[in-house]
Amino acid sequence: xxxxxxxxxxxxxxxxxxxxxxxxxxxxxxxxxxxxxxxxxxxxxxxxxxxxxxxxxxxxxxxxxxxxxxxxxxxxxxxxxxxxxxxxxxxxxxxxxxxxxxxxxxxxxxxxxxxxxxxxxxxxxxxxxxxxxxxxxxxxxxxxxxxxxxxxxxxxxxxxxxxxxxxxxxxxxxxxxxxxxxxxxxxxxxxxxxxxxxxxxxxxxxxxxxxxxxxxxxxxxxxxx
Amino acid sequence: xxxxxxxxxxxxxxxxxxxxxxxxxxxxxxxxxxxxxxxxxxxxxxxxxxxxxxxxxxxxxxxxxxxxxxxxxxxxxxxxxxxxxxxxxxxxxxxxxxxxxxxxxxxxxxxxxxxxxxxxxxxxxxxxxxxxxxxxxxxxxxxxxxxxxxxxxxxxxxxxxxxxxxxxxxxxxxxxxxxxxxxxxxxxxxxxxxxxxxxxxxxxxxxxxxxxxxxxxxxxxx
Numbered sequence: 001x002x003x004x005x006x007x008x009x010x011x012x013x014x015x016x017x018x019x020x021x022x023x024x025x026x027x028x029x030x031x032x033x034x035x036x037x038x039x040x041x042x043x044x045x046x047x048x049x050x051x052x053x054x055x056x057x058x059x060x061x062x063x064x065x066x067x068x069x070x071x072x073x074x075x076x077x078x079x080x081x082x083x084x085x086x087x088x089x090x091x092x093x094x095x096x097x098x099x100x101x102x103x104x105x106x107x108x109x110x111x112x113x114x115x116x117x118x119x120x121x122x123x124x125x126x127x128x129x130x131x132x133x134x135x136x137x138x139x140x141x142x143x144x145x146x147x148x149x150x151x152x153x154x155x156x157x158x159x160x161x162x163x164x165x166x167x168x169x170x171x172x173x174x175x176x177x178x179x180x181x182x183x184x185x186x187x188x189x190x191x192x193x194x195x196x197x198x199x200x201x202x203x204x205x206x207x208x209x210x211x212x213x214x215x216x217x218x219x220x221x222x223x224x225x
Numbered sequence: 226x227x228x229x230x231x232x233x234x235x236x237x238x239x240x241x242x243x244x245x246x247x248x249x250x251x252x253x254x255x256x257x258x259x260x261x262x263x264x265x266x267x268x269x270x271x272x273x274x275x276x277x278x279x280x281x282x283x284x285x286x287x288x289x290x291x292x293x294x295x296x297x298x299x300x301x302x303x304x305x306x307x308x309x310x311x312x313x314x315x316x317x318x319x320x321x322x323x324x325x326x327x328x329x330x331x332x333x334x335x336x337x338x339x340x341x342x343x344x345x346x347x348x349x350x351x352x353x354x355x356x357x358x359x360x361x362x363x364x365x366x367x368x369x370x371x372x373x374x375x376x377x378x379x380x381x382x383x384x385x386x387x388x389x390x391x392x393x394x395x396x397x398x399x400x401x402x403x404x405x406x407x408x409x410x411x412x413x414x415x416x417x418x419x420x421x422x423x424x425x426x427x428x429x430x431x432x433x434x435x436x437x438x439x440x441x442x443x444x445x446x447x
Binding site for chain 2: 120124127131134143144146147148150154155156158159
């Protein structure tokens with residue numbers, strides 16, 4: 001028991017925080033604002049998806065750099081699985097956002113800059129997986145996709161700066177006047193759920209990633225035997 | 226040999242190679258000409274012409290596709306054996322730098338031809354032609370920066386031609402968005418802080434060039 005607590009404390013913490021997020025997020029009081037009303041609770045689920053995705057993509061970048069420095073195939077597997085899980089969190093973020101946008105802004109897709117940048121980000125990582133699928137030889141695949149991962153990440157970063165300047169945003173604190181709500185509208189009670197939710201989801205993403213990576217590593221070992 | 230002499234020699238080698246087998250260059254120029262013709266037929270027959278913003282957007286899209294096609298072959302046209310030979314003679318940095326510079330010149334030529342054909346067939350609504358030409362110049366350089374490393378990646382992935390647009394389009398979109406904004410300035414519309422947009426464009430080019438410069442050595446050996 002002691003061993004598990006020492007190494008896996010973050011998994012227990014993740015489960016605890018997510019249970020708290022679901023119960024507290026749905027039951028605790030939230031400020032009543034026009035237009036969005038109770039849908040503001042989606043903040044606890046929609047926003048952490050993006051945090052988790054961004055976090056996992058940075059992890060993926062980190063492992064790609066590590067791979068190119070050491071040429072150890074394990075790092076390549078970690079990079080690919082981080083990108084994979086991050087992409088799924090991106091899909092969830094997009095879906096939760098589109099449902100919310102449908103009720104708050106009237107349309108599921110309203111050319112909002114954050115929607116556009118998120119879609120571009122996901123196109124980049126889908127291209128990354130197409131590239132991985134196109135190369136048979138494992139070492140070559142690891143090297144080429146690692147290079148693309150790093151190049152695409154650094155090419156993408158300026159996008160987050162440019163697009164919001166070109167298009168007005170409907171999102172809070174994102175350029176134009178927001179008809180919906182401000183970041184300041186999140187009161188102390190909401191913060192008490194929001195920050196634990198963000199940490200809980202990030203740990204949860206890491207957990208899924210580590211499970212998938214360990215599975216792939218075991219399979220790699222079996223193939224080498 | 227130091228880096229600059231290597232780069233110079235490699236660029237001259239590319240130029241000579243291009244000149245000897247002109248079909249690639251002629252193919253791209255013909256591609257541009259037929260696309261412009263297609264746009265001309267589609268927009269001016271009975272559709273009532275195109276408005277100014279469409280003019281700019283369609284121009285950039287023609288240029289984008291022509292550039293992707295032109296750059297795709299930059300690491301595919303030579304056999305792996307010959308590439309191995311270059312690699313024993315020069316440094317990887319010299320190879321990627323020479324390819325970027327060469328591609329920038331190639332894309333400039335293509336852009337100039339497209340601009341000419343496009344203006345002749347579809348008139349010219351621009352009010353500030355020098356600014357538009359600056360945007361075209363910056364655009365050719367940006368496309369060269371962005372596509373050269375991607376073409377090396379696509380070549381390593383087995384020379385699959387469909388891979389090149391998939392890999393490069395998501396990356397080139399911020400550049401294209403900025404270029405269209407700057408071009409709108411040449412129409413007299415759009416935002417007023419053009420200097421800032423051009424600055425950001427140059428900064429992105431700097432990032433892409435330095436990342437290509439750092440990453441290519443990992444890619445070039447098999």
